[in-house]
Amino acid sequence: MELSPSGIPIIDLSFSEPNQVAQYVSKACKDTGCFYIKNHGVDLQLIENTFHDLRTFFEQHIDYKMNFLDPNQNVDRGYHPFETQNVNAFMGRLGLPNDPVEKISFGPPPGFSRPVPENTYPDIPLTLKQHVETYYTQLRQLAERLFQIFAIAANAPSKDFFQEKCIEGEHIMKANFYPKISTPKPHQDTRFATHTDSTPFTILAMDDCSRSLQIQNSKGEWTYADPVKGAFFVNLGDVLAMWTNDKWKATVHRVVWPPKEQERLSIAYFVVMNPDAVVECLESCLAPDETPKYANISYKEYVTARMNRLEGKY
Numbered sequence: 001m002e003l004s005p006s007g008i009p010i011i012d013l014s015f016s017e018p019n020q021v022a023q024y025v026s027k028a029c030k031d032t033g034c035f036y037i038k039n040h041g042v043d044l045q046l047i048e049n050t051f052h053d054l055r056t057f058f059e060q061h062i063d064y065k066m067n068f069l070d071p072n073q074n075v076d077r078g079y080h081p082f083e084t085q086n087v088n089a090f091m092g093r094l095g096l097p098n099d100p101v102e103k104i105s106f107g108p109p110p111g112f113s114r115p116v117p118e119n120t121y122p123d124i125p126l127t128l129k130q131h132v133e134t135y136y137t138q139l140r141q142l143a144e145r146l147f148q149i150f151a152i153a154a155n156a157p158s159k160d161f162f163q164e165k166c167i168e169g170e171h172i173m174k175a176n177f178y179p180k181i182s183t184p185k186p187h188q189d190t191r192f193a194t195h196t197d198s199t200p201f202t203i204l205a206m207d208d209c210s211r212s213l214q215i216q217n218s219k220g221e222w223t224y225a226d227p228v229k230g231a232f233f234v235n236l237g238d239v240l241a242m243w244t245n246d247k248w249k250a251t252v253h254r255v256v257w258p259p260k261e262q263e264r265l266s267i268a269y270f271v272v273m274n275p276d277a278v279v280e281c282l283e284s285c286l287a288p289d290e291t292p293k294y295a296n297i298s299y300k301e302y303v304t305a306r307m308n309r310l311e312g313k314y
């Protein structure tokens with residue numbers, strides 16, 4: 001199988017044999033919990049257009065961007081200005097500085113299967129709304145495909161096992177913009193603090209700024225997860241680790257300052273579960289003498305506590 005320069009698998013989704021793909025995925029999930037996917041079916045021109053429009057938004061004056069602040073602080077929508085979110089707190093490490101990054105989040109486009117808070121789309125540039133909505137929709141389809149592959153890889157009761165539990169999931173598309181900064185503050189050794197995602201998994205797209213995203217490998221060493229042209233980076237979050245009794249790893253990751261002063265843009269697509277889906281250990285992941293490490297919990301209950309900490313509410 002093809003590997004990235006730091007040894008992370010690059011899995012080709014155009015393979016016609018799903019069991020073969022599932023085998024590669026299973027190995028990656030046990031090792032570091034992350035892999036790249038290529039030939040994923042998402043239009044590459046759409047990805048480029050979406051990056052272009054989001055970058056244009058972030059380049060606007062702060063007074064303009066402040067019009068898109070999250071109107072309802074309890075949901076992940078709208079603009080989050082520079083240094084207003086705290087990933088250390090999200091991980092339970094309190095009293096540390098906010099991250100030097102600005103963000104904008106979008107939930108499902110209109111017509112979703114249940115009522116959810118609306119998005120407010122910036123009108124600069126005008127094409128942003130259409131590109132974001134199409135990107136959101138294409139990634140949702142990709143997430144369903146990946147969930148089927150994960151179900152096969154984990155020996156779940158059926159290939160639709162996870163998918164059925166995310167049909168009403170309010171997936172979040174969140175762009176992270178790291179402005180060019182000549183002198184990082186002395187206490188800021190990261191641009192996005194060390195964390196695991198509170199998702200089942202996340203599909204990340206990056207611009208071409210390398211030497212930024214790092215993951216912890218199976219030996220606990222930091223290694224770069226640089227952009228791979230035309231590929232998405234997929235990392236497991238805590239929920240698939242809980243579901244598999246830690247047989248699969250939630251990837252520990254962070255963003256550091258690149259060697260050369262450079263801005264950076266990434267788009268994280270957080271796949272989430274139905275609010276009432278219960279996260280419980282799969283029987284296929286328990287040896288006869290083994291017991292589940294985590295108590296059963298609804299997805300909503302699990303995620304609300306962590307999201308509150310991200311916004312500074314403990």
Ligand SMILES: O=C(O)CCC(=O)C(=O)O
Pocket residue numbers: 174176192197204206213253255266268
């Ligand atoms: O910007 C990146 O590459 C990573 C962002 C990230 O880890 C996240 O949004 O959870």
Ligand SMILES: [Fe+2]
Pocket residue numbers: 195196197202253
């Ligand atoms: Fe993350």
